[in-house]
Amino acid sequence: MKNKIILSADTTNLDALYQFIKDTLEKDFIKGVQINVLEMVCEEIFTNIANYAYQDRANDKNKGDVEIEIETSTNQIIFTFKDKGTPFDPLSVKEPDINMTLDERDYGGLGLLMVKKSVDKIEYNYQNDENIFKLFKTITNVI
Amino acid sequence: MNIEFKKENENTVVDMEGRLDTNTAPDFQKELEEYYNAQGFSLILDFEKLDFVSSAGLRVLLLIQKKSKALSGNMIIKNVKPEIQEVFNMTGFSEILTIE
Numbered sequence: 001m002k003n004k005i006i007l008s009a010d011t012t013n014l015d016a017l018y019q020f021i022k023d024t025l026e027k028d029f030i031k032g033v034q035i036n037v038l039e040m041v042c043e044e045i046f047t048n049i050a051n052y053a054y055q056d057r058a059n060d061k062n063k064g065d066v067e068i069e070i071e072t073s074t075n076q077i078i079f080t081f082k083d084k085g086t087p088f089d090p091l092s093v094k095e096p097d098i099n100m101t102l103d104e105r106d107y108g109g110l111g112l113l114m115v116k117k118s119v120d121k122i123e124y125n126y127q128n129d130e131n132i133f134k135l136f137k138t139i140t141n142v143i
Numbered sequence: 144m145n146i147e148f149k150k151e152n153e154n155t156v157v158d159m160e161g162r163l164d165t166n167t168a169p170d171f172q173k174e175l176e177e178y179y180n181a182q183g184f185s186l187i188l189d190f191e192k193l194d195f196v197s198s199a200g201l202r203v204l205l206l207i208q209k210k211s212k213a214l215s216g217n218m219i220i221k222n223v224k225p226e227i228q229e230v231f232n233m234t235g236f237s238e239i240l241t242i243e
Contacts, residue, residue, distance in 0.1 A: 011165050011166055012166070014164060014165070014166055018162075034226050036194040036195040036224075036226055037195070037226050037229075039162065039194070039195060040164075040195040040196075040197055040230070043162075043164050043165065043195075043197045044197055044198060047164075047165045047197070047199070098233070098234055098235030099235055099238075100235070101239075102205075102208060102209060102212060102239050103209075103212075105205055105209075105239065107202045107205065107206075110198040110201055110202075110234055111197065111198035111199075113233070113234060114197075114198060114230055114233060114234065117233040118229075118230075118233075
């Protein structure tokens with residue numbers, strides 16, 4: 001089943017995004033997934049878009065939109081994020097070295113690393129002036 | 144996210160409930176500021192009711208951990224859910240933080 005929501009690219013909409021994830025999984029009777037992990041993953045992607053995709057409209061009231069689709073089936077959930085902002089391939093970001101000591105550590109790059117390690121597959125495409133970012137999460141322990 | 148402070152012996156225990164995300168992390172940092180800026184501070188963060196920590200939350204934890212080294216302080220994180228522990232492992236934070 002496909003479920004869609006369009007939100008303005010502003011982090012104040014994160015609670016609406018969490019609610020959409022929860023409602024969708026309940027409505028489609030999806031069990032055997034950790035909802036807090038899915039919320040964390042979607043937080044990272046949405047926040048990235050909110051902070052960087054529409055920087056040219058930073059002072060604009062209309063921030064630009066993000067379309068989020070959740071497609072559920074018996075063994076997998078697919079999240080699709082679409083925005084019309086600056087082309088950005090999240091897969092091109094260099095991963096931070098996780099073996100650095102406390103002193104060497106800085107504060108960047110962790111979000112995408114967490115996303116990559118929390119889902120089973122990631123795809124990025126730029127089509128029709130849109131960033132299209134897909135996350136695939138396999139459902140285990142189907143009840 | 145809700146934060147509650149209580150004193151246990153020399154320690155300040157912080158009960159955290161909800162999500163430590165990009166919206167709540169700045170408030171969390173602000174509320175803890177007076178503690179982690181004190182010489183020899185001792186903080187215990189109780190994660191029992193915490194749903195998740197995003198990268199914005201990790202940044203604040205890293206900041207406090209750096210402060211603890213500079214000010215001879217201490218931060219212990221306890222009652223960590225497996226999913227959050229997994230995030231600490233995948234980012235290497237489990238090697239940096241004190242988790243009980």
